[in-house]
Amino acid sequence: NAGVTQTPKFRVLKTGQSMTLLCAQDMNHEYMYWYRQDPGMGLRLIHYSVGEGTTAKGEVPDGYNVSRLKKQNFLLGLESAAPSQTSVYFCASTTGRGFDTQYFGPGTRLTVL
Amino acid sequence: AQSVTQPDIHITVSEGASLELRCNYSYGATPYLFWYVQSPGQGLQLLLKYFSGDTLVQGIKGFEAEFKRSQSSFNLRKPSVHWSDAAEYFCAVGGYGNKLVFGAGTILRVKS
Numbered sequence: 001n002a003g004v005t006q007t008p009k010f011r012v013l014k015t016g017q018s019m020t021l022l023c024a025q026d027m028n029h030e031y032m033y034w035y036r037q038d039p040g041m042g043l044r045l046i047h048y049s050v051g052e053g054t055t056a057k058g059e060v061p062d063g064y065n066v067s068r069l070k071k072q073n074f075l076l077g078l079e080s081a082a083p084s085q086t087s088v089y090f091c092a093s094t095t096g097r098g099f100d101t102q103y104f105g106p107g108t109r110l111t112v113l
Numbered sequence: 114a115q116s117v118t119q120p121d122i123h124i125t126v127s128e129g130a131s132l133e134l135r136c137n138y139s140y141g142a143t144p145y146l147f148w149y150v151q152s153p154g155q156g157l158q159l160l161l162k163y164f165s166g167d168t169l170v171q172g173i174k175g176f177e178a179e180f181k182r183s184q185s186s187f188n189l190r191k192p193s194v195h196w197s198d199a200a201e202y203f204c205a206v207g208g209y210g211n212k213l214v215f216g217a218g219t220i221l222r223v224k225s
Binding site for chain 2: 031050056090096098101106
């Protein structure tokens with residue numbers, strides 16, 4: 001039981017490049033989330049999903065796209081990376097029943113030059 | 114819209130001393146409140162949560178938090194801090210769609 005895993009752990013991009021971050025969970029959770037963490041700002045919600053095939057915008061969705069084709073995976077895409085997207089990205093998942101605990105992955109540190 | 118304020122960016126305490134981390138929230142209804150801890154280079158781990166009932170909530174690692182509706186606060190406490198408690202602590206409030214709104218975090222340093 002690995003919980004929530006994120007791939008890759010680190011990545012450096014040049015401005016304008018694209019990439020996809022993968023989040024996988026093996027807990028059969030319905031809800032999944034993508035957050036970004038910046039110093040002094042806590043975690044901010046980018047996009048989330050309440051079930052396979054569904055996605056919704058969070059607080060800071062601009063410049064990101066997501067897909068949830070399989071229940072266990074939640075992908076975060078950057079089509080044209082910008083330096084403002086330099087951040088640590090966390091994925092989380094939960095059952096979706098009430099306010100069950102959100103379980104977090106270890107994070108991906110992304111630098112955009 | 115809900116929001117969370119953690120007034121202290123950094124706190125330093127001596128090992129063995131007591132700890133209190135402050136959290137104030139803004140939410141129209143009965144809040145769902147959480148405290149998470151993040152060790153360096155790690156993801157977040159839930160310490161405790163409050164939904165209803167007893168206003169003093171016990172969590173893991175010897176932490177507790179008290180919900181005070183009149184003060185819109187949910188402060189985290191520990192009677193005796195250990196060096197391994199050095200980390201960043203986040204307070205969060207739950208909103209529609211099981212979404213969490215986080216505070217900016219408080220970095221705890223423990224001096225020996």
